[in-house]
Amino acid sequence: MIPEESRFESDPEELVELPPTLPDGWEIATPDAGDRFTVARLTHLLRAHESAGRGWAGAGVDDVLLEVSEASLRTRENVVVRDPEGEIQAWGSVHDRAGGRMLFVHVVARDLDERLGRACSDVLVEWAVGQARAVGAARGLETQQIDTGAFADDERQHRWLAAQGFTMVRTWWQMSRPVAPEESELVPDPAEWDGRDVTFRLVRRTGDGMPEEQDLREVHEVLESAFTDHFNSHEETFEEFLHRLRLEPGHRWHHWWLAELTDGPEPQPVGALIGEVSPSSNGPDSSYVSYIGVLESARGRGVAKGLLHTIIADAAARGRDSVGLEVDADSPTGASELYLGLGWETRYVTQSWHRDVPVVEAD
Template identity: 70%
Template sequence: MPEDPGLPAGWQADSVDGDAPAEVERLTELLRAHERAARGWASGSEEDVLVEVHGLETRENVVVRDDTGTIRAWGSVHDRAEGRMLYVHIVDRTLADDVATRCSDVLFAWAEAQARQVGAERGLEVQQIDTGAFADDERQHAWLERAGFTCVRTWWQMSRSVEPEEVELVAYPEAWSRDGVEFRLVRREAGGLPDEADLRAVHEVLEGAFTDHFNSAEETFQEFIHRLREDPGHRWDHWWLALVDGEPAGALVGTVSESSQGPDGSYVSYLGVLDTARGRGVAKGLLHTIIADAAARGRDRVGLEVDADSPTGADGLYTAMGWGTKYVTESWHREVPVS
């Protein structure tokens, strides 16, 4: 950071104390206010914040404090995979426009420096910064354009209600089969931990299924497991494999969407099917499995994200099975030269 980043007198860029409850509470407050202003409602939680501030192996954070020490802006980066660095950019919605823009500029300057460092450590010539924005957040769009970012993709955030009787969509969510395809949970060892061979099968299927998808970046098995275990909604009993002729050909990784105002929901974090298994009903079977599992757990919805520009036509399957778009997000990218 420059010696004088242009902030008001007494304001400064600083680190985050993730072990201080007041710091986490303040960051959660900023996150939820950001969501309400940009989307109309908030879903962020302290658990979401803790993932960002405690993921020390692959994440870094910075905040802007005013002259009283109150956090007014927050930036977080995550070395997601080789060549792809995720970035969170949040500025207090109560600030005057000129002060808010100064804070935004400081966060972007910091993120650019982080990108150069991450890229250098991975031996890259160019490091991508990948950040998101809600489709209707005009303030964020203006700042992103000002910082050299380009909107590259649109995502539909979809949801489907679950009825209690849908527990009968499959015989048993834990394991069932149809037309030569076997659907089952990832196996568990005697101590309760998941079977490593099954976890590696899930990773290999998803890597293979998403090779040609937008902005796909190869992720090692260790990176994959570490990242998914950080998710507050992570549960090992929400990981399914689909086997065609005895070989892993599809995988679904689900999570829990907790709610303080009603029943929890389930969420499809990943759904992938290898090209060799397309047309065998694998994707539909995996979706029926998580719907039936959600019904058995007393949940009232299943959410997922779909690429609005995907050439696979996945959105047609989701729509036909009852999913509808709840809100829209965007991916914004900037390529930063490392040297």
């Protein structure tokens, strides 16, 4: 269930003592999402972080608001480090993602020298560790995982995370595939089409245009079951799942598909794909595969390939020029071979870094 109130500690000063390596006048605070200058500064820091880590920036204001807006604060909390002039030089965000898994955004200004930058990083990590204990205690856990990411080429981030007890645990390929206009005919109709004993269709809508709850629950159940044996899988309730995805800037109900086996007395949901739109400021938008999962019992029957063909055809019909996705470079399912065979190529590489935090400190 989504909590009525955040599980996090809202006062950063309850969790952090500024290290002596930060000069006098530096302070920690909670960012004001209603202040456009704050949002603009956080966007600048995030874009600079991306440019340094992978060579180009893609984040925008909506990505920042996803973390700091009031609508997000039931499952997220944020902190900033300000210099004596009041300029934000570092930003941390934590997300109560699922039971036992807390995501951590870690951004430090790129023009700070090593000493100041490392001191800011230490503040963000100390705060995140305190938040891990708070959310872990609220969930009744003994250990809370902090899960943060880094670009594969960001040596500064790697150095600082390793010094703070994080371990690099996984590599991810961020892939993209071009879309040609004629690929709109890749499937008969992206809204619904029949393959061999499989029907691919959008989630159904009710009279008011909202999706049917039963279809949404089936998408959730398929994905939960399909990812049970995947790396770092943590159970997420239906309410948590729906709340999180509806907040995503690219969320669209007409990008949710189900695949159902039809060779029995009743259609059986066995696959699901959740897509998003990735807006572009200087060209056609793109589509993005947020999730694709197929039940183990139905693998090898063309379900994943059919779902991918569906989102490609949908993207082409909408005039989009590419479809992106993320894949576990070490996945035992062979997903990367499927994507490569269908035309996806790796644009850049990211990493997962983890630290397990005991919820109750040892005496």
